[in-house]
Amino acid sequence: MPFKLQRREEHSAWMALFSPLIAVALMLATGAVLFASLGIDPVKGLSVYFLEPLQSAWSLQELVVKATPLILIGIGLSICYRANIWNIGAEGQFVAGALAGSYFPIMMVGWDGPFVFPAMIAAGMAGGALFALIPAALKIRFGANEILTSLLLVYVAQFFLDWLVRGPWRDPEGFNFPESRLFPSDAVTPLIIEGGRMHIGFPIALIIALLAAFYLTRTIHGFQIQVIGESPRAARFAGFSQSKMIIFAFAVSGALAGLAGILEVAGPIGQLRPVISPGYGFTAIIVAFLGRLNPIGIVIAGFVLALSYLGGEAAQVTLGISDKIARVFQGLLLFYVLACDTFIVYTFRRVGVVREAS
Amino acid sequence: MNRIAKILAGVIALSALTLAGPALAASHGKTKVGFIYVGPIGDHGWSYQHNQGRLAIEEAFGDKVETTYVENVSEGPDAERAIERLAREGFDMIFTTSFGFMNPTVKVAAKFPDIHFEHATGYKRADNVSTYSSRFYEGRYIIGQIAAKVSETGTAGYIASFPIPEVVRGINAFMLGAQSVDPDFKLKVVWVNTWFDPGKEADAAKALIDQGVDIITQHTDSPAPLQVAAERGIKGFGQASDMIRFAPEAQLTSIVDVWDAYYVSRVQAVMDGTWESTDTWGGLDADMVEMAAYTNLPDDVAAEAAVTQESIHSGAFHPFTGPIYKQDGSLLVGEGEIVDDGTLLGMNFYVKGVDGDLPQ
Numbered sequence: 281m282p283f284k285l286q287r288r289e290e291h292s293a294w295m296a297l298f299s300p301l302i303a304v305a306l307m308l309a310t311g312a313v314l315f316a317s318l319g320i321d322p323v324k325g326l327s328v329y330f331l332e333p334l335q336s337a338w339s340l341q342e343l344v345v346k347a348t349p350l351i352l353i354g355i356g357l358s359i360c361y362r363a364n365i366w367n368i369g370a371e372g373q374f375v376a377g378a379l380a381g382s383y384f385p386i387m388m389v390g391w392d393g394p395f396v397f398p399a400m401i402a403a404g405m406a407g408g409a410l411f412a413l414i415p416a417a418l419k420i421r422f423g424a425n426e427i428l429t430s431l432l433l434v435y436v437a438q439f440f441l442d443w444l445v446r447g448p449w450r451d452p453e454g455f456n457f458p459e460s461r462l463f464p465s466d467a468v469t470p471l472i473i474e475g476g477r478m479h480i481g482f483p484i485a486l487i488i489a490l491l492a493a494f495y496l497t498r499t500i501h502g503f504q505i506q507v508i509g510e511s512p513r514a515a516r517f518a519g520f521s522q523s524k525m526i527i528f529a530f531a532v533s534g535a536l537a538g539l540a541g542i543l544e545v546a547g548p549i550g551q552l553r554p555v556i557s558p559g560y561g562f563t564a565i566i567v568a569f570l571g572r573l574n575p576i577g578i579v580i581a582g583f584v585l586a587l588s589y590l591g592g593e594a595a596q597v598t599l600g601i602s603d604k605i606a607r608v609f610q611g612l613l614l615f616y617v618l619a620c621d622t623f624i625v626y627t628f629r630r631v632g633v634v635r636e637a638s
Numbered sequence: 639m640n641r642i643a644k645i646l647a648g649v650i651a652l653s654a655l656t657l658a659g660p661a662l663a664a665s666h667g668k669t670k671v672g673f674i675y676v677g678p679i680g681d682h683g684w685s686y687q688h689n690q691g692r693l694a695i696e697e698a699f700g701d702k703v704e705t706t707y708v709e710n711v712s713e714g715p716d717a718e719r720a721i722e723r724l725a726r727e728g729f730d731m732i733f734t735t736s737f738g739f740m741n742p743t744v745k746v747a748a749k750f751p752d753i754h755f756e757h758a759t760g761y762k763r764a765d766n767v768s769t770y771s772s773r774f775y776e777g778r779y780i781i782g783q784i785a786a787k788v789s790e791t792g793t794a795g796y797i798a799s800f801p802i803p804e805v806v807r808g809i810n811a812f813m814l815g816a817q818s819v820d821p822d823f824k825l826k827v828v829w830v831n832t833w834f835d836p837g838k839e840a841d842a843a844k845a846l847i848d849q850g851v852d853i854i855t856q857h858t859d860s861p862a863p864l865q866v867a868a869e870r871g872i873k874g875f876g877q878a879s880d881m882i883r884f885a886p887e888a889q890l891t892s893i894v895d896v897w898d899a900y901y902v903s904r905v906q907a908v909m910d911g912t913w914e915s916t917d918t919w920g921g922l923d924a925d926m927v928e929m930a931a932y933t934n935l936p937d938d939v940a941a942e943a944a945v946t947q948e949s950i951h952s953g954a955f956h957p958f959t960g961p962i963y964k965q966d967g968s969l970l971v972g973e974g975e976i977v978d979d980g981t982l983l984g985m986n987f988y989v990k991g992v993d994g995d996l997p998q
Contacts, residue, residue: 338726342719442831446801446997455761456803456986457737475749477718548715553738554800558712593720596708597672597727602679603710 285622286629295624303616310612320599328598329591329609339594341478343586345548348481349374349540349557351582353564355485355492356533358573362496364509365529369415369430370537371561372437373408377538378545379441380407382460382552385467386449392466400467400542408538409531411437416530420523426530434561442554449552460552469547481543485579488536492575505529537561570617588613669731669909671695672724673707674717676736677834683859683878684833684895685709688735688758690879691897698902702909713738718745725750731908733901734758737802743767754913756904759804761983763915770900773921774804775811775982776950777893777929779957780943781875782815784890784932785853786823787939788873793824795846797856797863799833801997803985805857810989811957812855815946817991825992826851836862843867864889873934880930891943892930899925919979922951958982963990 308326315325333339353370360367381404384396414433418424442458451461469479496502508515508525515522545556567585571577592606673692677685692705706729711720717739724732725746731754734743740760747755747767755767763769785794796812798805809827816823826849828842839858843866846854854867854874861884867874868888876882876892900918907913920926929947932940949955960971965988971977988996 336726338722342722345715345719455984457761458800458802459741462741544715548718551741553714555712555714555738558714558716589716590719593708593723597706597723600706603708 283628284631285626288625288627291624299620299624300617303613303620306616306620307609307612310616311609314605314608318601318605320601325595325599329595330587332594332598333587333590338476339590341473341476343583343590344482345477345479346586346589347582348479348485349544349560350564350567350585351485351579352481352488352540352543353533353537353561354567354571354578354582355489355575356536357564357568358571358575358578359492359496359505360529360533361568362509362573363505363525363529364512365526366427367412367415367430367530367533368427368565369412369432369434369561370533370564371557371559372430372434373412373534373537374541374544374557374561375434375437375441376411376534376541377404377408378541378552378556379437379444380404380538381542382449382463382545385463385546386460386552389461392464394466396466397468397470397546400546401539404538404542405535406538408541409535412530412534412537413527416526420526426526441552441556445552445554451551458554462551463546467546468550469543477548479543479547481540481547484539484543489575489579496575537564566614570614584613585610668702668704669699669905670727670729671703671705671731671905672727672729672733673705674711674720674724674732674734674736674739675707675709676711676713676738677859678709679707681834681859682861682881682884685735685859687879687895688733688897691901692733694898695901695905699905699909703905711739718742721746722749725753730754731756731905737804754904754908763917765915768904768914768916768918770916770918770920771804772895772924772926773919774893774895774927775807776921776957777927778808778811779815779950780929780946781855781891781893782812782817783819783946784815784935784939784943785812785855785875786816786819787942788890788935789823789853791850791852792820792822793826793851794853794855795843795849795851796825796827797839797842797846797854797858798827798829799858800831801829801986803983806988806996807982807985808857809992810985813989813992814957814962821991823991827992827994829997830858832858834859836860839863840866844870847872861885876930882930882933887934889930890934891932894928894930896926896928922947923953964988965990965992965996 311326312322315322333343353374357367357370381400383403384391384400415426415429418429419426445460446458449460451459469481472478472480504520507518508520508522540560545552549556563585567578567581570584571581588610592603592609595601595606596603673688675685675688679685679689689707692707695703696705708720711717713736721732721734721742733756735758737759740757740762743755743757744762744764744767747764751766753766757767757769759771760769796809798809813825826846828846830838830842832838839856839860840862843854843863847870852872854863854872856863856877859878861881864874864876864881864885868885873890874888876889878895880892880894882889932943950957956976958977960975961973962970962977964970967990
């Protein structure tokens with residue numbers, strides 16, 4: 281290889297700040313070429329994709345609806361990843377939280393009043409946290425790799441949901457179709473604006489982002505996370521417990537994924553179905569890294585990803601392009617962001633072709 | 639930096655200007671028809687056939703209509719947004735073509751009373767929501783008969799998607815057709831829990847063939863099972879569309895969903911102002927179900943299949959005519975009686991002779 285990536289001696293703070301903007305500019309340029317090659321006016325194509333969703337109150341609300349679960353899950357995951365703990369199973373914890381919280385509206389028919397929804401939220405967070413503690417316990421007790429165990433538990437949660445909505449939790453008046461009954465009005469996530477879909481999950485997510493930012497930068501416990509993640513040996517000398525941190529990180533990220541899950545089924549969906557997430561738990565991994573594991577960055581990243589979904593849909597309807605093209609745009613965006621980030625820390629160095637006499 | 643910011647601001651302002659133009663100039667006079675598909679239009683099965691119906695609308699009305707679609711819409715929180723997007727774009731008529739879109743369709747319809755909604759395979763209707771489906775089970779009875787005549791091992795394999803009434807009804811109709819030829823016919827069912835996953839569908843087909851079935855049929859949307867059948871030198875049936883080009887030596891026939899006539903008539907009704915909320919459940923008689931050419935079959939078997947098809951088409955015969963026993967041995971309907979539509983629509987039990995338990 282004539283080129284090689286080499287770590288920069290020092291990296292510029294200026295570039296760190298603007299690398300996402302450069303990435304967006306590169307993506308727009310590539311996108312323009314792509315649209316032109318499809319015979320679509322590039323300016324029109326790009327504006328349908330990235331500006332149209334921002335221009336009506338309805339689609340702004342929808343943007344928030346789509347971003348909310350991504351932000352909630354992403355913040356929880358960022359705490360794990362900062363501590364070098366790899367929870368890949370947020371999708372399963374999302375489902376577990378949704379199931380735990382849905383117990384009340386589905387199995388306790390007739391219970392209504394102001395306590396139903398808070399009970400569902402509490403159960404949802406507890407359900408997500410408990411489900412996340414399984415890989416935590418396996419890691420602490422047996423040293424099992426949490427990437428594998430948390431990922432595989434996703435399928436366990438999904439099939440359990442599938443079984444419940446086809447069996448014991450099936451709507452008795454639903455002609456045997458696999459759906460639960462619709463949640464009664466006291467069990468529905470309160471809306472912010474009547475008639476829309478934006479619900480109180482969004483302000484909750486913003487508050488959690490602020491709390492997380494404060495916790496990570498201003499508390500000793502938050503500092504411990506950083507130390508354990510970056511230098512486990514130093515953390516041990518300082519007397520920080522790795523096991524406690526594993527339990528804490530999994531519990532928090534599980535609880536937030538569970539919260540996202542119950543808010544979603546009680547809000548935009550309004551019932552349990554065999555599939556309740558279009559992969560939020562996995563997309564949130566991208567969101568967490570795109571936001572540089574920083575809670576405020578994750579809020580922004582959540583919106584960027586949500587915009588790419590909505591824009592993809594708008595482009596299908598308005599420009600008549602296939603959803604494959606829409607996915608190409610998401611891929612381009614992530615590719616450029618990651619590439620630009622890489623060049624903050626690394627540089628290309630030309631190396632001579634060395635023929636080693638071995 | 640300032641220069642970059644200025645350029646970016648310029649790009650954004652420019653795009654905002656060009657956007658406002660076309661969006662405001664919404665076409666008047668044209669009837670706008672939108673479709674929501676659960677799969678990709680390239681599945682060559684369910685969504686493909688609905689898209690054929692969309693193309694038939696364009697064909698029939700030319701520049702009097704404008705159509706569009708959103709494909710691969712997941713049956714979760716995204717569905718409502720996709721449907722509402724079409725509603726807000728000023729579409730006069732929206733077809734949502736999967737069962738999982740039922741509640742989102744009804745929700746959006748309540749907000750847009752002037753738009754006509756058509757939901758496939760559901761049961762919830764409103765003043766501006768019609769439902770439609772087709773009696774695929776009529777075709778299943780015919781292919782069951784063919785399977786029993788062609789099979790040497792007396793066992794067929796059935797790749798099923800989800801244990802919902804529509805799929806269970808298909809399995810039962812297939813079995814009743816097979817039993818009309820061979821009362822001891824065996825049927826092995828594999829549930830793959832997906833409508834479209836060529837890899838999973840192919841694996842299921844291989845597992846079934848390894849268990850000794852020599853006929854494969856499916857209630858999933860890709861041609862993969864049929865292709866596996868062709869590779870292994872056995873026979874099978876296409877699903878939803880004519881899949882003969884994927885397995886010219888193996889496909890015996892295919893149950894083809896034909897939405898063209900229904901779609902064209904509904905769009906016509908909107909144009910004439912005569913559209914009403916209806917519930918349509920048509921089969922061979924309504925030309926909503928068609929059988930692909932009977933191929934790779936002995937002449938007498940093909941001829942008998944055509945006779946059965948004709949008698950169902952003319953209404954002389956109903957596939958669910960008694961005596962029919964449930965799997966547990968209890969009598970469903972007696973000699974000469976016909977299972978009513980209500981029971982068919984909520985069918986959650988196997989008929990006698992099907993192997994295994996129905997996932998509950």
